[in-house]
Amino acid sequence: MKKHDLIINVNSLQDGENKFSFAFPAEFLNIKYELDHRVILKATIYKKNKKLKLVMNVSFKITLICSLCIEKFHRNVNTSLTLYLIPFRNDNKTNTELEKKDLLTEQYKEEINLLQLTKEMILLWIPIAPKCKVSCKGLCPTCGINLNKNTCNCKEISKNNAFLKLSNLIKNERN
Numbered sequence: 001m002k003k004h005d006l007i008i009n010v011n012s013l014q015d016g017e018n019k020f021s022f023a024f025p026a027e028f029l030n031i032k033y034e035l036d037h038r039v040i041l042k043a044t045i046y047k048k049n050k051k052l053k054l055v056m057n058v059s060f061k062i063t064l065i066c067s068l069c070i071e072k073f074h075r076n077v078n079t080s081l082t083l084y085l086i087p088f089r090n091d092n093k094t095n096t097e098l099e100k101k102d103l104l105t106e107q108y109k110e111e112i113n114l115l116q117l118t119k120e121m122i123l124l125w126i127p128i129a130p131k132c133k134v135s136c137k138g139l140c141p142t143c144g145i146n147l148n149k150n151t152c153n154c155k156e157i158s159k160n161n162a163f164l165k166l167s168n169l170i171k172n173e174r175n
Helices: 100-104 114-125 164-174
Strands: 007-009 016-025 038-048 051-065 072-087 105-108 111-113
Touching (some): 016 114, 038 114, 072 114, 111 114
Parallel strands (some): 072 105
Antiparallel strands (some): 007 111, 038 051, 051 072
8 A cells, every 4th residue: 555545536536425445554644653553544435516525434553651650551542533525715815704614624626635634633632641541640749659550658748839828728618
């Protein structure tokens, strides 16, 4: 398989349903995240006249670093996207207000680059602060030990911090 196989010429599509299925190396995406070797893409393009509806499903395995305990973890991901495509118009309109339907609408010229759309889907899926698990305890703020694996003998964080007054306010409101 080559990268150009993931670029669909709109003129080659038949009216109605057009199904595509690809398994390609993660290296095609050129992403700075550690993806498992293979990405699976299933796409269906519904064509009616010059309007298109694209339904994509992408499956991949990614390695991330937990934002709390700094450990690597793996996640199997299956994400989908529905996008509406219309022919490219060079309107030169400025200050046009977007409507709700415009948020899921893209313009196309002659081709649809499924590789680029897959890359965008994966990048949008990646959380800002990934967690290895919901119950992750993170690192001890004093000694830095991973509290998911070990316990430490550090005392509670010193009460001489900027948030002491806030905790006193909360205690006073409860009383």
